[in-house]
Amino acid sequence: MNRKNYRKKKSSKKRTAIKITAALVVSLLLCGSAYGIYLVKKAEDAADRSFEAAGDGSDLRDEQVEPLHDNVSILFIGVDDSEKRSQNENSTRSDALVLATLNNADKSIKLVSIPRDTYAFIPAVGYEDKITHAYGYEGPRSTIDTVENLLEVPVDYYVRMNFDAFIDVVDALGGIEVTVPYDLKEQDENDKKDAIELKAGLQTLNGSQALALARTRHYDNDIERGKRQQMIIGSIMDKILSASSLTKYGNVIDAIGDNMKTDLTFRDMQSFFEYARGGKPNIDTLTLDGYDDMSTGTYFWKLDEESLSEVQDILKGHLGFQPDSSTFSDSSNTDLTEETNEEDF
Numbered sequence: 001m002n003r004k005n006y007r008k009k010k011s012s013k014k015r016t017a018i019k020i021t022a023a024l025v026v027s028l029l030l031c032g033s034a035y036g037i038y039l040v041k042k043a044e045d046a047a048d049r050s051f052e053a054a055g056d057g058s059d060l061r062d063e064q065v066e067p068l069h070d071n072v073s074i075l076f077i078g079v080d081d082s083e084k085r086s087q088n089e090n091s092t093r094s095d096a097l098v099l100a101t102l103n104n105a106d107k108s109i110k111l112v113s114i115p116r117d118t119y120a121f122i123p124a125v126g127y128e129d130k131i132t133h134a135y136g137y138e139g140p141r142s143t144i145d146t147v148e149n150l151l152e153v154p155v156d157y158y159v160r161m162n163f164d165a166f167i168d169v170v171d172a173l174g175g176i177e178v179t180v181p182y183d184l185k186e187q188d189e190n191d192k193k194d195a196i197e198l199k200a201g202l203q204t205l206n207g208s209q210a211l212a213l214a215r216t217r218h219y220d221n222d223i224e225r226g227k228r229q230q231m232i233i234g235s236i237m238d239k240i241l242s243a244s245s246l247t248k249y250g251n252v253i254d255a256i257g258d259n260m261k262t263d264l265t266f267r268d269m270q271s272f273f274e275y276a277r278g279g280k281p282n283i284d285t286l287t288l289d290g291y292d293d294m295s296t297g298t299y300f301w302k303l304d305e306e307s308l309s310e311v312q313d314i315l316k317g318h319l320g321f322q323p324d325s326s327t328f329s330d331s332s333n334t335d336l337t338e339e340t341n342e343e344d345f
Contacts, residue, residue: 042250046257047266054140054263058154065156067271071319072156073101074264075147076233077140081162094135094143095163095215096229099151101318107275110318111233112151112286112311113226119293119300120150130300140261150308153315157264163189165259166214167207169236172251175204176235181228184219186212222301223287230285241280286311 057064065072078096097114116132124134124142134146144155167189170176179202188195188208196212198205205213214229240252275281289307293300 042253043269044266046253047264047269049257050260050262051265052140052261052263054144054158058144058148058156060148060154061156067102067104067268068274069104071101071103071105073099073154073315073319075099075144075155075158077135077143077158077160078166079135079160079162092135092139093132095132097131097143097147098226098229098233099147099153099155099315101153101315102272102275103318103320106282108282108284108318109275110284110286110315111230112288112315113229114147114150114288115222115226115290115301117222117299117301118150118288118290119302120146122146123149151315152312153319157268158262159264160261161256162259163211165256166211168255168259169252170205170207170210172248172255173236173239174248175206176210176232176239177202178205178210178213178232178235179203180205180213181224182219184213184216186216186218188212221292223289226287227285234283237280237283286314 076096076098077094078098079092080095081092093116095116097116099112099114101110102108103110114131116130118131119128120131120134121128122131122134122137122142123145124137131143131146131150134143136142140158140160144158148155180198180200182200184196184198185194186196186198187193189211196209198209198213210232214225214232217225287307288303288311290301290303293302
């Protein structure tokens with residue numbers, strides 16, 4: 001073989017390799033795009049199934065907020081409406097309440113867990129009771145009104161999720177990494193006694209295990225329970241935003257679609273992707289300090305007024321209005337130059 005023919009064959013092979021590589025890259029891009037389109041459509045369908053309005057918005061707002069431009073709040077309501085309990089909408093109670101405020105300027109999030117036995121005024125009935133009971137009167141609307149009255153900030157959106165959705169989401173992600181604070185034995189989602197057994201330390205939990213850790217009330221108190229729930233929410237966010245979860249998004253969407261109700265539209269949900277563009281957003285957690293009260297013969301968690309006032313001011317500042325404001329418009333125009341470190345609460 002002469003050198004000229006050799007160079008031709010070698011050049012031909014090189015061009016062929018380049019073509020194959022290019023074809024593979026294009027194929028991957030096309031597949032990725034197709035998968036992306038598929039996920040978007042799947043998510044849109046799930047959002048449509050999940051949508052359920054809870055009134056005409058907050059009375060504490062002058063006008064409707066836009067998540068892409070304004071600072072907003074979302075109330076996450078965890079409920080147990082399992083078939084085993086045979087509960088209907090009127091008897092269901094909220095098992096977990098977490099309010100998130102999102103600041104659009106710095107893409108930060110503040111989370112406050114509200115203990116389920118918190119003594120609070122329930123507008124739907126006109127008297128104080130455990131905040132967990134609010135859901136049983138008028139569903140999400142009653143819980144929203146109660147939280148607004150308690151924290152003195154608007155609840156712009158709500159997300160109601162049952163235990164099935166929580167378990168299925170964690171399992172769809174392949175589990176979440178969590179530091180279990182102590183050895184524990186806890187009932188599972190079907191109330192089977194001691195079905196979940198965990199050892200203290202960092203480990204990967206499946207959905208049932210994560211739910212048991214989030215729900216247990218036998219080893220500490222409602223304040224620590226709220227902190228555990230906040231930690232678990234953070235772990236779920238970490239896993240969702242990790243590259244390893246990209247191929248699992250379809251299963252996560254399936255898990256949420258049939259077990260969640262929200263007044264967030266699909267367009268609203270898309271707006272929140274901005275908070276994850278640079279990775280996991282900065283999340284601060286808040287605690288509502290208080291004390292046990294059995295003076296009436298019924299257990300309540302009575303809030304410390306100073307702690308409550310401090311949390312109210314932090315949330316108001318994060319949403320972008322002055323603590324003494326009576327309405328909450330123009331939230332996106334407020335310059336938040338100072339942030340309080342709430343990790344010490």
